[in-house]
Amino acid sequence: MTQIAITRTATPKQTPADETLAFGKVFSDHMFLMNYEDGKGWHNPRIEPYAPFTLDPATCVLHYGQAIFDGLKAFRGPDGQVRLFRVGDHARRLNKSAHYLCIPEMDPAMVEESIRALVEVDRRWVPSLPGTSLYIRPTVIATETFLGVHPSHSYLYYVIVGPVGAYYKEGMNPVSILASDQYVRAVKGGLGAAKTAGNYAASLYGAEEAQKAGYTQVLWLDGVEHKYLDEVGTMNIMLKIGDEVITPPLNGAILAGITRDSVLTLLRDWGLRVSERPISIDDVLAAAKAGTLEMWGTGTAAVISPVGELGYKGERYVINGGKTGALTQKLYDTIVGIQYGTAPDPHGWARLLGNRLGG
Structure with a gap:
């Protein structure tokens, strides 16, 4: 499997208290990135400090919606160990979504490893309070710069993670x-x-x-x-x-x-x-x-x-x-x-x- 290059942040953030966690509000120190170009395939897998993207105004995902994502979680148990839930199934489902959107599919093992590696790097962000978890968002967007309706010839796959509490304010209540x-x-x-x-x-x-x-x-x-x-x-x-x-x-x-x-x-x-x-x-x-x-x-x-x-x-x-x-x-x-x-x-x-x- 291709080696994942890791560049760690020089300014790690303070993790929030577990009791304060909402859903999808806070993100960790790092993100995973990998690029695709026609003729070159998926390449350059890497983990870098979490940071904004720069996109050309004509980037096709902004106009034609060629974007997919998935969502899964990592959990810290009472034993202190961190567990990923059904990561392989989520990797395969991401590829099914890619198929529907004319996005080049990825090696499912690479998707799994991208998630595992990123969670390992940001392991301290996995909360411990029962009911909390680390939400994981793998995403693919079309990145070619053009105006015209056809599948892109370049893509960005990225993964971001963040600690979360209950999705609904009701929690487990009806x-x-x-x-x-x-x-x-x-x-x-x-x-x-x-x-x-x-x-x-x-x-x-x-x-x-x-x-x-x-x-x-x-x-x-x-x-x-x-x-x-x-x-x-x-x-x-x-x-x-x-x-x-x-x-x-x-x-x-x-x-x-x-x-x-x-x-x-x-x-x-x-x-x-x-x-x-x-x-x-x-x-x-x-x-x-x-x-x-x-x-x-x-x-x-x-x-x-x-x-x-x-x-x-x-x-x-x-x-x-x-x-x-x-x-x-x-x-x-x-x-x-x-x-x-x-x-x-x-x-x-x-x-x-x-x-x-x-x-």
């Missing part, structure tokens, strides 16, 4: 979501399955409208019939009706969440009845009215978020008495336990930071 019957984020055949900047831009207006109405997030419905659940703005969605756990299928319009996959794996390990199938908003509301519904979101940022209230067409429906369901809590406790090294890890999802690839 959140409220609004099923939108007016706005659409993605459709099958589009970019819904890619973690790309445009998908998040497409979600902003609907999310703002939901927040004005007193909700935490939007529950997007399918873009064709406006009937079937797709995903929440920052999470995949799951629900339990009776003895069946249901989540929308990966139909090309939603993101293949790593936490989603972790939850499905655990549920099947536990022998529960699990279905990846379309589920209509009408069926969800009927279950809410009947008192047979438990609902939660899954995502890297929040891990598991119980849903205590669902809005739709001007009506508000309380779910599970507005309380966190038993299965929701069990899933959260199990995944967090694996991440912090306090619970068994039968699938080998957590990698100790000291272990290089293959370790």
Whole structure:
């Protein structure tokens, strides 16, 4: 594997107190960088002091949105060890997003090593307080200078990290979501399955409208019939009706969440009845009215978020008495336990930071 050049900062910053951490506000001392040019491929992997970029006003990412990213975390357990959660799966998903955006794919082992090496350099930034972690943001942007619609011939891959607290101010408490019957984020055949900047831009207006109405997030419905659940703005969605756990299928319009996959794996390990199938908003509301519904979101940022209230067409429906369901809590406790090294890890999802690839 290509050697990563490391230039350490001469002016290390003070790390913030764990108790003060929000999400995505503070970043560490260093960043990882690697360049791509046609004919040369991906080259010059390096870690440098965290600093602003200089971009030409005609840099194509600023005009045509050719940008992808991913998000994962490192956790410091009670034993003091740092663990990366499902880093290989995140590296592979970054390449899937690259494929959708006509961005040259990278060696997944190089992506893993870039993350491992950067977290190792900035290891002191991994917080220790339960519920905190080091958020890791690998990103690729198109860097060719031109005006014209075609894939760029040059790219920058970079990774930044920062200590974070809870994603939602509610923490593990139930959140409220609004099923939108007016706005659409993605459709099958589009970019819904890619973690790309445009998908998040497409979600902003609907999310703002939901927040004005007193909700935490939007529950997007399918873009064709406006009937079937797709995903929440920052999470995949799951629900339990009776003895069946249901989540929308990966139909090309939603993101293949790593936490989603972790939850499905655990549920099947536990022998529960699990279905990846379309589920209509009408069926969800009927279950809410009947008192047979438990609902939660899954995502890297929040891990598991119980849903205590669902809005739709001007009506508000309380779910599970507005309380966190038993299965929701069990899933959260199990995944967090694996991440912090306090619970068994039968699938080998957590990698100790000291272990290089293959370790």
